[in-house]
Amino acid sequence: xxxxAVVVEDLVKRFGTFTAVDRVSFDARRGEVxxxxxxxxxxxxxxxxxxxxLLRPTSGRVRVAGLDVTRAPEAVRARIGYxxxxxSLYDDLTAIENLRLFGGLYAVPAGDxxxxxxxxxxxxxxxxxxxxxxxxxxxxxKQRLALGCAVLHRPPILFLDEPTSGVDPLSRRQFWDxxxxxxxxxxxxxxxxxxxxxxxxxxxxxxxxxxxxxxxxTPGELRSAPLGGTLLLVECERLGxxxxxxxxxxxxxxxxxxxxxxxxxxxxxxTALRELPGALAAHxxxxxxxxxxxxxxxxxxxxxxxxxx
Amino acid sequence: xxxxxxxAGGLTKRFAGTLAVDRLGFTAATGEVFGLxxxxxxxxxxxxxxxxxxxTPDAGSATVAGHxxxxxxxxxxxxxxxxxxxFGLYEDLTVDENIRFYADVFxxxxxxxxxxAERLLAASGMARFRDRLAGQLSGGMKxxxxxxxxxxxxxxxxxxxxxxxxxxxVSRRDxxxxxxxxxxxGVTVVVSTAYLDEAERCHHLALLHEGRLLHCDTPARxxxxxxxAVVRVTSPAPDAVRxxxxxxxxxxxxLVVGDGVHLVVDDAARRVPEVRARLAAAAxxxxxxxxxxxxxxxxxxxxVATSGEAGP
Numbered sequence: 001x002x003x004x005a006v007v008v009e010d011l012v013k014r015f016g017t018f019t020a021v022d023r024v025s026f027d028a029r030r031g032e033v034x035x036x037x038x039x040x041x042x043x044x045x046x047x048x049x050x051x052x053x054l055l056r057p058t059s060g061r062v063r064v065a066g067l068d069v070t071r072a073p074e075a076v077r078a079r080i081g082y083x084x085x086x087x088s089l090y091d092d093l094t095a096i097e098n099l100r101l102f103g104g105l106y107a108v109p110a111g112d113x114x115x116x117x118x119x120x121x122x123x124x125x126x127x128x129x130x131x132x133x134x135x136x137x138x139x140x141x142k143q144r145l146a147l148g149c150a151v152l153h154r155p156p157i158l159f160l161d162e163p164t165s166g167v168d169p170l171s172r173r174q175f176w177d178x179x180x181x182x183x184x185x186x187x188x189x190x191x192x193x194x195x196x197x198x199x200x201x202x203x204x205x206x207x208x209x210x211x212x213x214x215x216x217x218t219p220g221e222l223r224s225a226p227l228g229g230t231l232l233l234v235e236c237e238r239l240g241x242x243x244x245x246x247x248x249x250x251x252x253x254x255x256x257x258x259x260x261x262x263x264x265x266x267x268x269x270x271t272a273l274r275e276l277p278g279a280l281a282a283h284x285x286x287x288x289x290x291x292x293x294x295x296x297x298x299x300x301x302x303x304x305x306x307x308x309x
Numbered sequence: 310x311x312x313x314x315x316x317a318g319g320l321t322k323r324f325a326g327t328l329a330v331d332r333l334g335f336t337a338a339t340g341e342v343f344g345l346x347x348x349x350x351x352x353x354x355x356x357x358x359x360x361x362x363x364x365t366p367d368a369g370s371a372t373v374a375g376h377x378x379x380x381x382x383x384x385x386x387x388x389x390x391x392x393x394x395x396f397g398l399y400e401d402l403t404v405d406e407n408i409r410f411y412a413d414v415f416x417x418x419x420x421x422x423x424x425x426a427e428r429l430l431a432a433s434g435m436a437r438f439r440d441r442l443a444g445q446l447s448g449g450m451k452x453x454x455x456x457x458x459x460x461x462x463x464x465x466x467x468x469x470x471x472x473x474x475x476x477x478x479v480s481r482r483d484x485x486x487x488x489x490x491x492x493x494x495g496v497t498v499v500v501s502t503a504y505l506d507e508a509e510r511c512h513h514l515a516l517l518h519e520g521r522l523l524h525c526d527t528p529a530r531x532x533x534x535x536x537x538a539v540v541r542v543t544s545p546a547p548d549a550v551r552x553x554x555x556x557x558x559x560x561x562x563x564l565v566v567g568d569g570v571h572l573v574v575d576d577a578a579r580r581v582p583e584v585r586a587r588l589a590a591a592a593x594x595x596x597x598x599x600x601x602x603x604x605x606x607x608x609x610x611x612x613v614a615t616s617g618e619a620g621p
Contacts, residue, residue, distance in 0.1 A: 033567070039449070039479055040449050040476070040477050040480070041447050138350070139349050166503040168348035168613075169609045169610050170610060172606075194477050194478065195504060197505065200566050240492045256482050256485065257489050257510055258510065302479055302482055305479060
């Protein structure tokens with residue numbers, strides 16, 4: 001049998017006349033960390049709900065951990081773990097009490113529960129804090145406890161929804177280290193996020209726009225795939241004014257400020273490199289540097305999805 | 310040289326024994342985007358509330374748009390616009406009706422209001438949605454409508470508390486474009502964010518951690534000042550790369566990312582060849598080993614480490 005933990009073929013989901021998911025196909029390997037990116041309302045959450053067997057597809061085939069989500073939704077749900085950005089922990093219970101509660105909800109066999117809880121405490125670095133109220137724990141601890149709760153039943157598939165948004169960078173790094181260890185042990189992890197710094201931690205990224213899968217690849221592949229143009233870095237004075245000028249200049253598809261420079265997308269780099277400094281100079285703006293650069297993941301995102309709000 | 314638009318010194322606020330903001334000082338020049346950057350609990354919201362004149366500091370002072378926030382909060386309030394998290398839109402009013410409501414609150418004349426609303430809605434790509442109920446907008450569009458309402462009068466200083474949380478990258482770009490237009494008009498923007506990659510977009514920024522200022526500088530200087538260097542190893546087997554390099558000399562951290570490993574080393578020129586040799590000796594496949602620019606997350610982690618904080 002193949003290595004695929006999740007197989008999605010020609011998935012369609014309609015709500016009335018609205019097509020939320022439009023013929024999406026992909027698969028996720030065992031032990032892979034797969035990121036879902038896309039604008040608000042692109043269909044990411046709908047796909048994830050279908051993978052979690054919380055919504056039935058209109059058509060297409062979805063297999064999760066070898067099971068068909070339409071035919072065996074209960075069995076699928078028993079094989080997945082889910083952690084949302086707003087950790088669904090009970091603040092007025094202790095860490096241990098939360099773990100016991102989730103162990104019960106996920107029907108962890110009673111004989112295994114103590115060992116699993118000890119494992120979750122150790123994994124989350126929570127030793128010594130087991131009996132503290134969750135409401136008094138700092139963000140990083142809470143987040144690792146929420147992860148422990150989500151995986152107490154040892155699911156082969158794990159869904160994370162913006163798992164490290166707003167968490168301090170040290171805790172975030174510890175968290176991703178845990179996730180990669182879990183993936184190395186065979187767990188397949190889905191991450192849904194708006195944040196490119198979270199996307200960088202994924203092995204592959206699926207970019208969803210208006211219900212369709214518009215790109216799928218490693219972060220490096222996405223960055224190096226052609227965008228139908230060249231990205232230029234432009235350094236000049238008075239960035240706000242320069243941005244307004246470039247936005248009106250023929251041959252410029254998009255311009256955005258990045259720190260103390262502009263990222264400018266042009267279909268024809270040669271012409272733009274020659275002409276943009278003059279266009280700026282005509283408005284009294286001196287161009288200090290202009291050169292082609294490799295796009296960031298955010299540039300890729302913005303140029304691969306539609307520009308409609 | 311003009312007076313700074315925002316000048317804070319020794320700002321301190323305590324809640325039930327916790328120092329939310331601890332002797333914070335910084336200045337933001339007129340016509341710049343100044344970022345308050347840090348994770349949840351860093352003190353960003355409390356700082357903005359004190360700057361907006363809606364919360365009194367326990368100690369220290371701040372001048373915003375030429376007025377003292379403690380002695381004359383009303384003078385501050387009339388010269389600024391403050392967009393808190395969860396800005397109060399009326400969900401059962403349309404986009405246009407919300408804008409008109411805020412224009413009336415701020416006493417904006419009708420002609421000025423219509424001209425400004427048109428420009429802001431066009432810039433945010435919302436012109437088509439003027440008749441939609443605010444409650445039926447997506448998260449990103451609600452944020453943009455909030456910004457439009459906050460800007461319907463012409464503030465000298467704009468205070469924004471995590472305006473882009475939950476907003477997708479396309480809408481975030483629209484949002485930043487509007488901010489840069491304002492800055493070009495001379496408005497000063499103080500914006501907080503928990504997303505370190507947004508630090509890149511500020512002219513100056515204050516890195517905050519647990520109420521304290523770690524560093525305050527331009528993004529470029531903060532990156533240049535980071536001790537050590539970042540090396541990226543691209544590999545189909547990131548876990549094996551991490552395990553082979555974690556204990557290597559000069560490597561202070563090895564972090565698995567999507568298609569490789571992110572290393573922090575003492576000296577890139579010296580360590581890159583060593584890393585290559587070590588991976589070859591361990592027969593770990595790798596496509597590329599190269600020094601890369603640090604991210605703000607790297608800068609932040611290094612700043613926390615040197616400030617003597619161990620972190621959780």
